[in-house]
Amino acid sequence: MMTRWPLFTSLLGMLILAATPAQAVVLTADIFRDAALRYASGQGVEQDSQRALRLYCIAALHGDAESAHQLGLMYTIGQPGVNADRSIAAGWFRHATANGDTRSGQLMKQLAGETPAPDPVCPVTQDNPDRETIKTWVRLLAPEYGIDPRLVFALITVESNFNPRALSPSNAHGLMQLMPSTARRFGVTDIWDPVQNISGGLSYLRWLMEYYSGKLRLVLSAYNAGEHAVDRYDKVPPYDETKRYVLRILVKYRKYIHPVDPLPITEAGYETVDVAGKKVVMLTPRNGDPE
Numbered sequence: 474m475m476t477r478w479p480l481f482t483s484l485l486g487m488l489i490l491a492a493t494p495a496q497a498v499v500l501t502a503d504i505f506r507d508a509a510l511r512y513a514s515g516q517g518v519e520q521d522s523q524r525a526l527r528l529y530c531i532a533a534l535h536g537d538a539e540s541a542h543q544l545g546l547m548y549t550i551g552q553p554g555v556n557a558d559r560s561i562a563a564g565w566f567r568h569a570t571a572n573g574d575t576r577s578g579q580l581m582k583q584l585a586g587e588t589p590a591p592d593p594v595c596p597v598t599q600d601n602p603d604r605e606t607i608k609t610w611v612r613l614l615a616p617e618y619g620i621d622p623r624l625v626f627a628l629i630t631v632e633s634n635f636n637p638r639a640l641s642p643s644n645a646h647g648l649m650q651l652m653p654s655t656a657r658r659f660g661v662t663d664i665w666d667p668v669q670n671i672s673g674g675l676s677y678l679r680w681l682m683e684y685y686s687g688k689l690r691l692v693l694s695a696y697n698a699g700e701h702a703v704d705r706y707d708k709v710p711p712y713d714e715t716k717r718y719v720l721r722i723l724v725k726y727r728k729y730i731h732p733v734d735p736l737p738i739t740e741a742g743y744e745t746v747d748v749a750g751k752k753v754v755m756l757t758p759r760n761g762d763p764e
Contacts, residue, residue, distance in 0.1 A: 499676050500618070500736075500738065501535075502535040502536065505528045505532040505535075505617075506532040506539060506540045506543075509524075509528035509529040509540065510543075511741045513543070513552075517741070518740065518741055520553075522554050522555050525547075526544065526555055526594070527613060529541075530544065530592070531613055531614060531617065533569075534595065534597065534610065534668045535669070536572055537572075538569045538573050539569075539574065541565050541569035541572060541574065542565070544592070544595070545562045545564075545565035545577060545580065548561045558590070559584055560589065560590035561592050562587075563581060563587040563588070563589040565577075565592065566578075566580050566581045566584065566589075568597055596609055598668050599667075604635045607629070607637070607648065607671075608622075611626060611629070611671060614668075614672060616737060617675075618675040618676065618678065619682070619733065619734050619735070620675055620678055620679060620682070620731075621728075623726060624728075624731065625678075626725075627726045628678075628693075628696070630725065631718065631721050631722050632645075632649060632650040633647065635648065637667040637670070646665065647665060647667065649671060650674075651664055651673050651677075659672075659673045659676035660673065660676065661673035678692065682733045683733060685703075687731040687732060689726070690708075690723070691709070693718065693723070694719055697714070697718045698712060698715045
């Protein structure tokens with residue numbers, strides 16, 4: 474069973490913390506659920522059921538029972554661009570019930586006789602996900618952090634070869650080979666949960682993209698050796714392992730600069746701001762949005 478991410482904030486959530494020059498970006502299930510609701514209802518943004526489904530999916534992958542419930546409702550009755558499928562609906566209601574949503578249990582009774590089926594668009598967390606499932610998660614998650622999924626595929630290939638149970642001699646864990654300190658820094662509560670591991674790695678990559686202005690040689694060097702090593706030399710550190718690491722990923726990705734665009738979540742009526750003069754980034758409603 475997936476572990477629910479901790480609630481860092483109220484419904485609007487925070488993007489959060491860092492005492493270092495760039496801002497850490499931690500997108501919580503609350504943020505994705507709230508944005509999904511906006512797209513589903515057309516609140517402050519053009520109504521888009523497919524975008525809502527994608528955002529509810531991401532929140533549900535992080536253990537959010539309410540989002541799983543909403544997915545069940547969407548598949549029960551259908552939405553523009555989302556075909557009704559009672560078997561998939563039953564699958565989401567079962568998932569929501571397992572995560573503590575009592576309403577979904579009642580709706581499951583109304584779908585008696587339906588065999589719960591997995592959602593091919595949004596496969597839930599498995600103990601040993603196959604490569605295609607992992608790629609599906611990356612395609613869902615990476616764009617929300619402004620990261621090209623192809624770069625993440627290359628990085629995971631080099632880091633763990635898509636093994637969610639990979640453990641390095643230096644104690645790096647999982648698909649994105651997160652160190653425990655990095656996992657804590659970017660809001661990961663279960664380093665072995667593959668979705669949380671991917672999200673934590675994406676949070677770190679986004680931080681590095683901001684810090685190094687999308688220069689991938691520096692971004693990847695820092696992901697491997699730490700930003701302090703890169704800052705010390707002001708270039709790729711003279712470590713053979715790091716130089717080989719950067720080369721292996723760039724050979725696969727074939728680009729040297731990555732754009733650092735605004736987070737897509739800002740399209741849902743949010744913006745990043747400084748608060749009380751502190752280097753903290755929050756998602757807050759724009760002027761005129763309902764509280």
